[in-house]
Amino acid sequence: MLFLAFAAGAGLVMLPAHAAANKKVLSPLRHLKLRNLGPAIAGGRVTSVRGIPGQPLVYYVGSAAGGVWKTTNGGYSWKNVFAHGDSASIGAITLAPSNPNLVWVGTGESNPRDDMINGGGVYYSPDAGATWVFKGLRNAGQISRIVVDPANPNIVFVCALDNVWKPTPTRGVYRTSNGGKSWQRVLFLNDETGCSTLAMQPGNPQVMIAGMWQVRRYPWKLVSGGPSSGLYRSVDGGLTWTKLTQGLPKAPTGRSDVAFAPSRPDRVYAVIQAKGGVLWASNDMGTHWHLVSNNQNADVRPFYFTQVAVSPKNPEQIFLLSMKLMESKNGGKTMFYADKMAHVDHHAIWIDPHNGNRIIQGNDGGVYITHDDGKTWRYLDNLPIEEFYQVAVNDHVTPFLVCGGIQDNNAWCGPSSDYSRAGVNGLDWYIPVGGDGEYVVPAPTDPNVIYASSENGYTVRYNARTTLAPFILPYYHSQAGHLVSKL
Known part of the structure; x- marks a missing residue:
């Protein structure tokens, strides 16, 4: 914001x-x-969500660039509980299973867009977010997951993807047995392969599966996948690891995510960026795998989504986070859209282990909550976590006009002040162009004319009097058939 x-x-x-x-x-x-000033109803990219089992009013939300927010009244109001540190970009939030007041935050979003923000390490709160203590790993870059031992909250694992813009020696899985006073790296492959996911078997903290991702981003491209990518398992509490191969796709593979079924702990699901498949399953803790589905809708943009979650009571009910939120009732054999017109690009989900009907999920548009197993979703539209690409003003009018383009949440314009006692509110703002709002410029000679653009050069001339927004050429409505040199 x-x-x-x-x-x-x-x-x-x-x-x-x-x-x-x-x-x-x-x-x-x-x-x-x-x-x-707002806009109060725009939303923003969410990277991590957590709730407390049996407490339907308390939630934590991590954002791509706006810190950690907490609600204690079911989302009607929020407090920014993590507005300090070296990074406001959040990669992971985890509450200790033995004590939900013990909160761990890993900074640095782990969905490596070309405009992502590097993290600044791991932080810990002993009092439900009231105060924070820096716990090290400052150079871990992007942190994908944090896992806390259910019996001993001093044993914590950190899954570090790290900075994907360059080779870095700090990637991998880290373990502490003293609450973060010191860390031991227990899994490292090379300086271009980091950790994309980490899961612990329910009821048995000795068994863990990590997804390792060989990835490198350049200004002009993303190289996702390589021979080092894959799933690795530990059966001794994270001290040693072995690569899993039986039934899994051959290299090169890319990003992956894994999830155990709480009601059937030997069942594991894995979403893997690979040729010839999307979803795999294992019935023996990952020793043997079989392909379940090649439904590409379940992993449209692997570097940006790739996540799977399992219902706490039904091992056949799974959710897959992609451009749309997908759900399956038969272990992934068939899937359907479960987001009911929610915003696209889903990144985070938490299911109450005591009540599988209660789910909170986050996407590029913000946060949604359901209490009826996804039949209906409530959009929490009051989180100020928008990511502005650009801001412009027209100071030739009173009050002066403010415009800005927001990542995946349209372009918006609104007044800098309001003549009412309530001040500026959501009704004062309007959208000149949708999509990824980018450059938005008020015409200096006419306050009712706005030039606005979104992704791929889509540009309009918006008239606030008529609300008409005709295209402004040149704009390719389709790039098909055009030489790259001519685009």
């Missing part, structure tokens, strides 16, 4: 929400009072 403030002699100031805690950044602007 961006904030704008105006002070005599200072002009327009735009600051990220998490900068409020950075005194060094704010020192020249310390007399400015920041206020949230």
Whole structure:
């Protein structure tokens, strides 16, 4: 979320929400009072969600660039409980199974877009998010998962993907037995292969499966997959690991995710980026696997999604996070859309182990909750976690007009203030163009004209009087048949 403030002699100031805690950044602007303009109903990319078993009003939400938020009233209001540290980008949130007040946060989103933010290590809260302690691994880059031993909360595992823009020696799986005072790396393959997922067998913390992902991003491309990628299993509490191969796809493979079935702990599901398949299953803790489905809808963009979750009571009911939220009632043999018109691009899910009907899931549009096993979803539209690509203003009008393009949540325009006592609210904002809102520029000579663009060069001239938004050429409605050199 961006904030704008105006002070005599200072002009327009735009600051990220998490900068409020950075005194060094704010020192020249310390007399400015920041206020949230919105848009209040836009939403933003969610990377991790967690709830507390049996407590339907408490949730934690991690965002791609806005820290960790907590609600204690079922989502009607939120508090930013992690607005400090070296990174506001969140990769993982985990609550200790033995004590939900013990909260672990891994920074650095692990869905490696070309605009992702590096993390700054691992943090721990002993009091349900009220205070935080830095627990190391500052150079671990992107953290995909954190797993806490259900019996001993001092034993913690961190799954580190690390910085995918360059080879790094800090990738892999880390283990602590003293609550983060020291860490031991227990699984490392090479400086281009990090950890994409980590799962512990329910009822047996000695058995764990890690997904290792060989990945490298360049400014012009993403190389996902290689001979080092694959699933690795430990049967001694994470001390040693063996690569699993029987029934699994041959190299090269890419990103993967695994999930045990709580009601049948020997059953494991794996979503793997590979040729000839999407979903595999094992009935013996991962020793032998068989292909279940090649439904590409379950993993449309593997580097961005790739996640599977299992119902706590039914080992045949699984959820697969992709562009749409997919669900299966027969172990993945057939699937259907389960998100009921929710926003696309799903990244996070948590199912109450005591009540499988209660699910919270996060995507590029924000957070959704169901209490009836996905029959209906409630959108929590009050989280200020939007990611603005760009902000522009028209200061020739009073109040001046503010416009901005938001990642996967349209372009928005609204006034800097309102004449009502309530101030600026969601009704004051409007959308000149949908999709990934990018450059949005008010015309300097006419406050009712907005030039707005979204992904792939889609550009419109929006008229606020008529709400018409005709295309502005040149724009290729289809790239088919055009030479690359001409695009």
